[in-house]
Amino acid sequence: MSKVNNPCFNFENTYINLPKSFYSEINLSPVKKPELVIFNEDLSKSLGLDNEYLKSQEGLEILAGNKKVDGGEYIAQAYCGHQFGHFTMLGDGRAVMIGEQKVSKDIEITKKKSNKFDIQLKGSGRTPYSRSGDGRAVLGPMLREYIISEAMYNLGMPTTRSLAVLKTGEKVYRESVKEGAILTRIASSHLRFGTFEYAANYLGKEGVKILADYAIDRHYSHIKDSENKYLSLLEEVTKAHAYLVAKWQSVGFIHGVMNTDNMTISGETIDYGPCAFMDIYNPETVFSSIDVHGRYAYKNQPNIASWNICRFAETLLQLIDDDEEASIDMAQKVLNKYTDLYFENWIYNMRCKLGIFDKEEENKSIIEDLLSMMEKYKEDFTNTFVSLTYKKDMDRGMFITSEFKGWYENWQERLKSQGKSLDEVYELMKKSNPVVIPRNHRVEEALKAADNGDLTVMEKLLCVLKNPYEYKENMEEYRQLAEPTDLPYRTYCGT
Known part of the structure; x- marks a missing residue:
């Protein structure tokens, strides 16, 4: 060639x-x-x-x-x-x-x-x-x-x-x-959890060590001189994915196929196959046609990430300590931190979506009560937070119930208690709540047009998605939900 x-x-x-x-x-x-x-x-x-x-x-x-x-x-x-x-x-x-x-x-x-x-x-x-x-x-x-x-x-x-x-x-x-x-x-690299699984299963301790050293040099050079750099690598990857999946959850993104070969050491989202964004808030939401048992449903993503990190940790055990029991104990202590790390990231993202600056115990109930109502009244995930941010479309559905009005009063009291002006509150909400996401029917519309040689639909969609946190009137049509259908939306790997 x-x-x-x-x-x-x-x-x-x-x-x-x-x-x-x-x-x-x-x-x-x-x-x-x-x-x-x-x-x-x-x-x-x-x-x-x-x-x-x-x-x-x-x-x-x-x-x-x-x-x-x-x-x-x-x-x-x-x-x-x-x-x-x-x-x-x-x-x-x-x-x-x-x-x-x-x-x-x-x-x-x-x-x-x-x-x-x-x-x-x-x-x-x-x-x-x-x-x-x-x-x-x-x-x-x-x-x-x-x-x-x-x-x-x-x-x-x-x-x-x-x-x-x-x-x-x-x-x-x-x-x-x-x-x-x-x-x-x-x-930033294509190093995957599965790359480490390959090394551990076929190349032995030396192969894993070479790969781990390479990953540290490439992504986490600040831990090179750590007392136990392989344990530190596990810590960094755990933190990266606790952060990443909490970000996914905050915008309703469903990856669809969170296999260990689709998880990167860097903590970047990879392999956009049967992925999609949730419309109506339902923690059970699954889009992938191959996920027949809901393993990778929206609600399961945080725990699946934890499961995957455990598989990654297993590949590093022989490097963390020569004593297997000691190595398992040290790795387990890192893995035990994942739940708290994820929750810390998730609640930070969610309180920002509600304009809450400071950490208080009641934040959790305010967030969870809202999500519970959204599920009960089948409200759109993205548009609910847009409504709260811009005071739009609040004359219907959940918003006119006594249940929501009681929640709203509690939320407003919480906002007043933090010593921030309403301008500061709503500025934080605007930075944290996208007005538009790549809604599934809009993506399908763009792909169908492109398949027929018309790229203008996709180009317009990409233009709107370029500044998703900036509210503009031309975004309104991209906030609309798909027409109701008896069939659930399904995505496919495309392989």
């Missing part, structure tokens, strides 16, 4: 310094006719890339995996995973990392500070980990990941991001014939 000179990439590839067992070098599978569908100019600029070059024909050849860029290292990573609780060998079955882009200083491109970001092609063809798959992706799911990942970033969530989506000019066969596509994904 031919290479092109490197006009804008600044690769400093470090993953290839790990033992070759951690990855496979890839000869890419060129596609017929790469065509740009959408390009993230702001993200590209932040990465120090050349927008015009990447949108040129030669740039598209790189983003399509037709040509290797000079200085790139084309690899697929090996990893395992507990999928719906069952352990299996996995790996990048349709994704290839082309290199690690070095930027001049630590920046928050993914809401996590880093000076190095993986650039990965998703849907670029078969790898040694594809099993029976074709390694390709289709247009709809790749555009879904673009929309949702960018919405998550703008909502303030730590997340992988999307640089571009290209059509390949080829057909992909799923339940029907689909348009082929490739997404370029950006992450």
